[in-house]
Amino acid sequence: MRSGNTDGERVVADRLVTWHRPVDAARAGRVCSQAGCDTRLSIYNSTERCAAHHQFVTIIQRSTGQRLA
Ligand SMILES: [Zn+2]
Numbered sequence: 001m002r003s004g005n006t007d008g009e010r011v012v013a014d015r016l017v018t019w020h021r022p023v024d025a026a027r028a029g030r031v032c033s034q035a036g037c038d039t040r041l042s043i044y045n046s047t048e049r050c051a052a053h054h055q056f057v058t059i060i061q062r063s064t065g066q067r068l069a
Contacts, residue, residue, distance in 0.1 A: 030041040032050040039050035047054050 030045075030048075031037070032039040032041060032053055033048040034050070034053040037050060037053055039052070041047075041050060045051070
């Protein structure tokens with residue numbers, strides 16, 4: 001069985017988690033709202049879709065005036 005070093009590594013990991021602010025964690029956990037897309041959204045992205053889908057929807061709406069099914 002292991003001992004000694006394992007406990008030391010665990011303490012370091014706990015400190016890293018503590019440093020992670022709750023607000024950032026919640027925003028970082030968002031994913032693209034487009035069906036079938038699980039792209040993680042940047043905490044700086046204020047939209048509900050990833051960059052690729054946000055741009056795609058904007059183009060469709062501009063050219064047809066209709067929403068995606
Ligand atoms: Zn997407």
